[in-house]
Amino acid sequence: MPPVLPLSVTKHIADKLYEKRKLAALEVEQLVKQLATAGRGAAVVDVIDTLVNSYATSSASNARKGGLLCLAATAVALAGCPPGTPRPPDLLQKVVPPILASFTDQDARVRYYAIESLWNVAKSTRESFLQVFPEIFEALFRLCSDADANVQNAASFLDNLVKDIVAESHDFDVAGFVLTLQEYLEVASPFKRQFLLGWLGLLDSLPDIDLVAHLPALLPGLLGMLSDGNAEIRSACTKLLAEFLLEVQTSGAHADVSQLALMLAQQLEQRQEDEAALLTALRWLHTLVQLAPGQLLPHAAVLLQNVLPCLGHADGEISAAARQVNSDLLEQVQERQERQHQRGASGLPAPGSGGALLDSQSLLAAVSKQLEGEAEVSKLEALQWVNVLLSHDARLLQEQQQLLLAALCDALSAASDRVVTESLAVLASVAHQRDHFPAVMAALLGCFRGSGGARLLQRRGGLVIQQMSQRLGGLRVYKELSRLLQEEEDTAFAASVVQALNLILLTSSPLQELRALLQSSLRSAEGADVFALLFASWSHSCAASLALALLAQAYSLACELLAVMAQEPLSMRPETAVELSQLVSLLEAPAFAPLRLQLLQPGLHPALLRAVHGLLMLLPQGDAFRMLQTRLHSIPLMALLSIREQQQAQALAAGRGSSSSGVGLAAAAGAGLSPVGSPPATAALGSSRRNSSSTSLDASSSASGEQPLSPTARQQQQQQQQQQQLVAARSPLIEEKRLVQLFKSRVARLGS
Secondary structure (H helix, E strand, O other), rough: OOOOOOOOHHOOOOOOOOOHHOOOOOOOHHHHHHHHHHHOOOHHHHHHHHHHHHHHHOOOHHHHHHHHHHHHHHHHHHOOOOOOOOOOOOHHHHHHHHHHHHHOOHHHHHHHHHHHHHHHHHHHHHHHHHHHHHHHHHHHHHHOOOOHHHHHHHHHHHHHHHHHHHHOOOOOOOHHHHHHHHOOOOOOOHHHHHHHHHHHHHHOOOOOOOOHHHHHHHHHHHHEEEOOHHHHHHHHHHHHHHHHHHHHHHOOOHHHHHHHHHHHHHHHHHHHOOOHHHHHHHHHHHHHHHOOOOHHHHHHHHHHHHHHHHHOOHHHHHHHHHHHHHHHHHHHHHHHHHHHHHOOOOOOOOOOOOOOOHHHHHHHHHHHHHHHHHHHHHHHHHHHHHHHHHHHHHHHHHHHHHHHHHHHHHOOOOOOOHHHHHHHHHHHHHHHOOHHHHHHHHHHHHHHHHHHHHHHHHHHHHHHHHHHHHHHHHHHHHHHHHHHHHOOHHHHHHHHHHHHHHHHHOOOHHHHHHHHHHOOOOOOOOHHOOOOOHHHHOOHHHHHHHHHHHHHHOOOHHHHHHHHOOOOOHHHHHHHHHHHHHHHHOOOOHHHHHHHHHHOOOOHHHHHHHHHHHHHOOOOHHHHHHHHHHHHOOOOOOHHHHHHHHHHHHHHHHHHHHHHHHHHHHHHOOOOOOOOOOOOOOOHOOOOHHHHHHHHHHHHHHHOOOOOOOHHHHHHHHHHHHHHHHHOOOOOOOOHHHHHHHHHHHHHHHHO
């Protein structure tokens, strides 16, 4: 059997000189052309197989070089045959793979000749060369970053030729190629990135290829190139993205706006540290939202979930771009809600919205989650979204109440007072809705639990309670909180909240009306009811209970409470002394100005004098003790002398009717500590005795050897008798016995 290759070929094909290898290639070209023209296709296949097996894959580098040249000559010869000449159907599948295998050869010259051979194959086969385009592109992608400069230059020539072939083709598989590009765009090599940008620029320039439809697959990789260390790559990528965006604006019908927007939102989440990618993605989103008004509303929740965090970005351009997207979406939602309101068909697609439905539940959940973030501006915009959504769809409260209240309460711990104020405004708005007030108050109370809640109560408790009282009414807020605290099982928590509420009640201007109502508890049934309700929870704290009694001018009750506090084990609690010391400071507040003035009239308010002295006796000798003692020393001496004269006269008058009891009562009055609930001496007097004239009292005093009362003392005695008659004429509004028992049961738990 004759050899497949003539001697003239085998002699020079593996020579070390390029000219001789080139001569062998020319011999092979002529041989293959003759065989093909003669119709000897099988012989052509044998030539190709011999070149592949014996030379192109040889271990000798010169043999590989010669084999590559001869394989290219084979393709050139077949391409030069007259039309109609039969060719092997799988010519490229036989010739190209061994050439591509040499692209990874360790010898740079072998790689160079492999590129040269493939260039000749591509030049001779043209459009049929695209049969192996995926393999060719992969090989070129590897070679573009080759370490050898000559190999890189040769690969660039081959790349340009392949681009020309693709540009001439009308059957190029764009979709398949985009999948390959999508994978390769994630590379970090600047050479490979430059290579890919060149191919994208080519495809974008071809009129028959529409890359806009494939942007969701291409944009992620392109956004990643915007922060490349090479300025040329950043510039080329920015330019290409600008061209793509212009095409989207001019031919929006070909772009899947929703898919693009969702992809961009995903990029905002994944590239939070890449400022260039964030800015570009936000600008694209801004364009898409304006390009298709209403079309992106069904995806508003996903978009806002990633746009709102960008509002607080340190880069001004990024935060400004995020504000544009946010304001556009908010405006579109408000316009849609307004159209629905005008149509009176809530939940139905509004005209011009393309039939797209707004998922209000998902949107509310998304913006509520943003309240957990750190940026102030993001939280404020999220609160604005909550307001807008709730104002047009109250049904959301039924479905999202727990999630929304938890988010709003978390926002109360924000560092910004503005965020806290706006959160409270939304909470108040929710509380105004039917049947939601108790849930809001319960959630608000829950904010103060735990160590974090205790810090919030200490730092922001005053602001929270004052704001809610202003918006909802102090009486309503305090009554509901008191009702909840009555059922509280954690006594320590209840005591801390009550102490805070008591301090706010006594010092806050918005609660002036509530304080006035409580101060009328002895004269007003409404005030007495409110007092009893608050006292039921205030009894969790000794000082708060005493402060409430003093505020309501229930001084007899205050004496009873002090008597309970003086007993063990309550008197042994260090907390009791601390709370009472703090109460002394509160007595200097404007809310207790009436009490301090009443100290100037001990004859009219003997129980007050006993209560304040009792408080003084329970205090350890310290700053609080000296402060209160100084206050008591300010009572005018004449007022005390006057009450002494009144007590002596009352004791003498009472002694006419009953000697033993009158003496005991007078002794108690002389000490300034009458029994609780009974004014000194006068409580034992009948109505006829109370109305007796001053002349008879003077006569009684003279008969007993006492000095007659002065006109001033006589006038004060008459005023006191008239007040006691009014009190005795009506039943007490404050049930002191019941409240004292309630206080005892509460403080018993504190003592234990």
